[in-house]
Amino acid sequence: MGKEGFTGPLEQIDECTWRIPSDYKAGMRVEGRIYADHRLLDQIRSDQAPEQVANVAFLPGIQQASLAMPDIHWGYGFCIGGVCATDPEEGGVISPGGVGYDINCGVRLIRSNLQYEEVRPRLNPLIDALFRRVPAGVGEGGEYLFGGSEMKDLLRRGAEHLRAKGLATQRDLEFTEAGGCLPDARPEFVSDRALARGGDQCGTLGSGNHFLEVQVVEEICDPAAAEAMGLTRGSLAVMIHSGSRGLGYQVCDDALRDMRDAPRRYGISLPDRQLVCAPVRSDEGQRYLGAMRCAANFAWANRQLLMWQTREVFAEFFGADWEQLDLQLVYDVAHNIAKMERHVIDGREKLLCVHRKGATRAFPAGHPELPEAYARTGQPVIIPGDMGRASWVLAGEPAAMEKTFGTSCHGAGRVMSRTAAVAHARGRRIEQELADRGVAARCRHWKGLAEEQPAAYKDVSVVVDVVHRAGLARKVARLRPVGVIKG
Numbered sequence: 001m002g003k004e005g006f007t008g009p010l011e012q013i014d015e016c017t018w019r020i021p022s023d024y025k026a027g028m029r030v031e032g033r034i035y036a037d038h039r040l041l042d043q044i045r046s047d048q049a050p051e052q053v054a055n056v057a058f059l060p061g062i063q064q065a066s067l068a069m070p071d072i073h074w075g076y077g078f079c080i081g082g083v084c085a086t087d088p089e090e091g092g093v094i095s096p097g098g099v100g101y102d103i104n105c106g107v108r109l110i111r112s113n114l115q116y117e118e119v120r121p122r123l124n125p126l127i128d129a130l131f132r133r134v135p136a137g138v139g140e141g142g143e144y145l146f147g148g149s150e151m152k153d154l155l156r157r158g159a160e161h162l163r164a165k166g167l168a169t170q171r172d173l174e175f176t177e178a179g180g181c182l183p184d185a186r187p188e189f190v191s192d193r194a195l196a197r198g199g200d201q202c203g204t205l206g207s208g209n210h211f212l213e214v215q216v217v218e219e220i221c222d223p224a225a226a227e228a229m230g231l232t233r234g235s236l237a238v239m240i241h242s243g244s245r246g247l248g249y250q251v252c253d254d255a256l257r258d259m260r261d262a263p264r265r266y267g268i269s270l271p272d273r274q275l276v277c278a279p280v281r282s283d284e285g286q287r288y289l290g291a292m293r294c295a296a297n298f299a300w301a302n303r304q305l306l307m308w309q310t311r312e313v314f315a316e317f318f319g320a321d322w323e324q325l326d327l328q329l330v331y332d333v334a335h336n337i338a339k340m341e342r343h344v345i346d347g348r349e350k351l352l353c354v355h356r357k358g359a360t361r362a363f364p365a366g367h368p369e370l371p372e373a374y375a376r377t378g379q380p381v382i383i384p385g386d387m388g389r390a391s392w393v394l395a396g397e398p399a400a401m402e403k404t405f406g407t408s409c410h411g412a413g414r415v416m417s418r419t420a421a422v423a424h425a426r427g428r429r430i431e432q433e434l435a436d437r438g439v440a441a442r443c444r445h446w447k448g449l450a451e452e453q454p455a456a457y458k459d460v461s462v463v464v465d466v467v468h469r470a471g472l473a474r475k476v477a478r479l480r481p482v483g484v485i486k487g
Contacts, residue, residue: 001334006050016470027056033065049079070466071413077274080358088280095277097353105243106300106331116216127483137444141200152187158297176332180300186290198247203305207487214483221475225377247296255288331380335410362396362408385460399471412460418451425450440441440483
């Protein structure tokens with residue numbers, strides 16, 4: 001995380017919005033805009049993330065403003081929580097730093113008809129069973145192997161490839177953002193090194209902040225939306241957080257090298273070389289987009305296989321088919337991605353390249369990309385918190401389309417670097433502390449729990465409250481963790 005605090009201007013627009021004026025730095029094409037309130041402001045100023053918001057405003061073709069969500073913190077190039085839309089018709093660029101290394105890191109939520117109080121006496125063996133079955137950890141491979149032409153088909157078709165193998169249902173695809181597949185994925189732009197790294201990693205959690213969490217629905221804020229999502233108070237749910245693993249990391253690394261000289265070639269002046277970019281319509285831009293879409297499709301397949309393994313564990317553990325347990329997908333959302341989307345700018349519809357880095361799509365009711373089940377409620381927006389407190393489900397609101405290109409926050413947001421969190425955990429037993437809170441935690445290495453301890457994160461309920469009050473998405477349900485597995 002950035003070491004020095006931000007000393008530039010933050011002008012308050014309203015109770016939840018702050019502006020970095022476009023004259024803060026010569027070269028800014030638009031203003032910066034951060035969604036936050038006074039409870040979050042000191043932490044936001046404590047690192048260089050707002051400076052990154054200003055730097056993104058230099059990108060050619062940027063529309064309206066360089067945006068940041070309330071879970072903002074320092075990242076590579078773009079801040080985490082950063083949102084930027086560029087117009088290819090105006091020389092708009094694509095920047096790998098606006099997506100990040102873990103392409104299509106995202107979250108899916110699975111509901112159930114199991115009641116927590118009935119399962120509670122057997123919770124520890126259930127978490128043990130999940131820990132044995134679901135591969136987790138640095139470089140950990142799984143039982144599903146993909147290579148050659150099959151891997152390339154997986155990269156083109158994403159979760160649809162798994163439906164043909166009996167590992168996904170049609171409903172699973174319909175309740176996944178983009179149907180679990182970005183079109184125009186180009187496997188020929190994915191390096192052999194990236195393909196090799198992904199060969200045994202589809203269906204694995206990985207490490208870092210990735211997790212599989214068993215949760216109980218503890219509070220319902222919007223009964224109609226919760227009913228549409230199949231969430232009832234006291235029921236168990238499962239949240240899965242993972243991305244494109246080593247394949248996506250390699251795609252990003254390859255693109256950063258490929259684009260190294262692109263700004264000079266296209267006459268683009270940048271305040272930070274981590275913002276390396278190329279016009280969307282350039283050869284470099286098209287190569288990155290084609291490969292990035294492959295990694296995004298891989299990530300959707302990864303989360304689909306993680307869900308399938310979870311269903312199998314629950315079915316065996318409870319002696320019933322997963323359909324009988326109503327282990328249906330509520331929704332799956334990406335939060336590190338760049339997508340071509342239509343948005344209205346100054347009264348005119350445009351096709352824009354929308355970068356979301358640590359930010360979640362939040363389309364409102366009536367949007368044509370949503371499944372019929374959510375046509376009246378808006379898109380489920382899934383916001384994981386930390387292992388010890390809560391996660392939230394929200395629903396997209398119309399104001400998000402006007403203010404943030406249909407975008408919300410993606411989580412709580414870190415307040416400690418991983419190094420600082422490990423130091424903070426010295427001499428403590430995080431696993432026992434979580435157990436004292438009623439959370440059964442399993443991890444491959446103590447460092448994983450130390451890095452992701454609750455103290456390393458903002459209070460997600462404060463972050464979500466800002467999003468709710470800003471009108472980007474409304475609260476639907478709060479879920480409390482009761483069991484978690486990590487790498």
